[in-house]
Amino acid sequence: MKVGFIGTGSMGGLLIDAFLSSGGLLAGDVIASNRSRQKLDRLAQLHPGITLAENNRETAAGSDIVFLCVKPLEFKALTDEIGDCLGSGQIVVSITSPVQIHHLERVLPSKIAKIIPSITHSVFSGTSLCVLGSRLDDHDRELLLGLMSHIGNPVEISESHTRISSDFSSCGPAFLSLFLERWIEAAAAATGIDRRLAGILAGEMLLGTGRLLTEGEFTPGELQERVAVPGGITAEALSLLRYSLDGVFERLIDTTHRKYDEDLAKLDALFGQSGQASE
Template sequence: MKVGFIGTGSMGGLLIDAFLSSGGLRAGDVIASNRSPQKLARLAQLHPGITLAESNGETAVKSDILFLCVKPMEFKALTDEIGHCLRSEQIVVSITSPVQIYHLERALPSKIAKIIPSITHSIYSGTSLCVFGSRLGNEDKAKLLQLMSHIGTPVEIDEHHTRISSDFSSCGPAFLSYFIERWIEAGAEATGIDRTLAVKLVAEMLLGTGKLLTEGGFTPQELQDRVAVPGGITAEALNHLRCSLDGVFERLIATTHGKYGEDLAKLDSLFGQDGIHPNK
């Protein structure tokens, strides 16, 4: 089975690295193309044995599963470029959240899926968000789920929940890292604690908290109740957080959904669909 990647930048390159280092794919299974010859050359140095295509069309023709790892506004030009190269039995996977299944099913003859990855796949962790188009059979879905299981936990979602699910699984590491960074800086300024030690303490705490939520049977509220003893230090600090963060998460979601809506409207215009959303 040949797995192709058009675009080998931040996320495309991460997926290739993760699939190969995890054993999910072998170098000989991978074919890649990129408009930057330098990026392809570096990729070949990292992973001897992968096939470097001379064009996106070559990657499209030779792939059984084809990952499209380009920016949202580049999709229309890309589908115009490779549409005539693709066949009905091939599986095409978009990793870009605003690009809809209906955009690609109308533009391409192939079976279509959308899989939103996460930076956490670089350590074979986190969730990949899977949306399956109407042309995919059960065997096709199983093949994609099995491939993604090498680098994380694949979760099938409804496409209309793509944005909020991505907020948690894909944007979440950045949001949490910002919170951690500010917390550590405040702690270092106030007490002089070594920042490297603080990072280690917080990182191990995050790992443990994740396990309590996934393996320990706790809900977020139950975990708060267990740690924050009434009248104690944690409870008092938690009350301060509740007041300080009032409305923050609602505004965060409004921001991500607003940008998503703008990108979707632009894509509808590019694909000539003028806001006609068949799944709504």
Template sequence: MKVGFIGTGSMGSLLIESFIQSNALKPQQISASNRTHSKVAELARRYPGLHAAQSNRETAAESDILFICVKPLESKAVTDEIRNVITEEQIVVSITSPVQVRILEHALKAKVSKIIPSITHQVGSGASLCIHGSRITEEDRSLLEELMSHISRPIRVKESYTRITSDFSSCGPAFLAFFMDQWIQAAVQATGIDRTELGALTGEMMIGTGKLLTEGGMTPAELQARVAVPGGITAEALALLDSSLHSVFPKLIRATHNKYEEDMQKVNVSFGSKPINRQQY
């Protein structure tokens, strides 16, 4: 099986490296192209056997599965470029949430899926969100999800929940890192403790918390109840967080969804598709 990647920026290169490091793919199975060729040439230097293609058409023509890893408004130029070399047998995967599956199915003859990855795949962790198009067969689903399972936990989601699930799986690491960063900063200012020491401790705590919520089977509410003894220190701090932060989360969801809607409308216009009705949140 040959797997191609168009766009080897942050996510494209992360996927390539994670697939190679997890032994899901050998470099010889991978072709990639990027607008700035030096980026893909560097990957070929690091992973002998990986084919640094000279054009997106070349990458597309030699791939059974083709990942398109460019930004939303760069997608139209890529589909225009590869349209004539893509066949009905190939699987095209977009990793870009505002590009709808129906738009890609209209633009290309291929079977289409959308898979939203996460930075957490760099360490073989986190969920990849899978949205399969109408032409994808059960065999294709298994093939794609088996591939993603080497670096992540593939989870099927409805396309209408792309944004909200991406908030948690792919934006979530940045949101939690922001929370941790602010918290550590306050701790360093208040006590003089070493930032690096606290950073390592925080990482261990996050791993343990993640395990409790997955293999431990706990819900976030149960976890809080187990730690917060009534009248204790944790309960006092949770009450403060509740009163200070509860209005932030609806605003956060509105912020991500508004930006998503804006990008989706621009993508639809770029593909010559009608603007869609604004969803209500």
């Protein structure tokens, strides 16, 4: 099976690294193209044996599965470029949340899926969000989910929940990292604790908390109740956090959804659609 990657920037490169490092793919399985030849050359140095295509059309034509790893507003130009190189038996995967299944099904003959990855896949962890188009059959589903399972936990979702799900799985590592960064800086300033030590403590705490929520059958509320003794230090600090964070997450969701809706409107215009799938 040949798997192509059009775009080998931040996330495209991460996916190639993760698939090859995990054993999900072999170097000989991978075809890649990118506007920057330097990025392709660096990729080939890291992973000898992958095929560097001369252009995107070569990647599209030579792949059984092709991941489109470009920015949202570059999709229409890319689909115009590669559309006649694709066939009905190939699977095209968008990794960009605002690009809709119906956008791609309208202009490409292939089977279409959307998979939103996470930076956590670089350590074979986290969730990939999977939206499968109407043309995929059970074999295609097993193929894609099996491939993604090498680098994380693939979860099928409704396309209407792509944005809010991405807030947790894809954007979440950055949000939590900001929280920890501010906490570590404040701790170092107040107590003199070594920042590296605080970072290790915070990272191990986050790892353990994740396992409690995914394997220990705790809900977030139950975990707070278990840790916070009434009248104790944790309980008092939680009261402060609840007061200080009042409304923050509502504004966060509003911000991410507003940007998503702006991108979606631009994509609807580019693809000549009003947001509804064509009959």
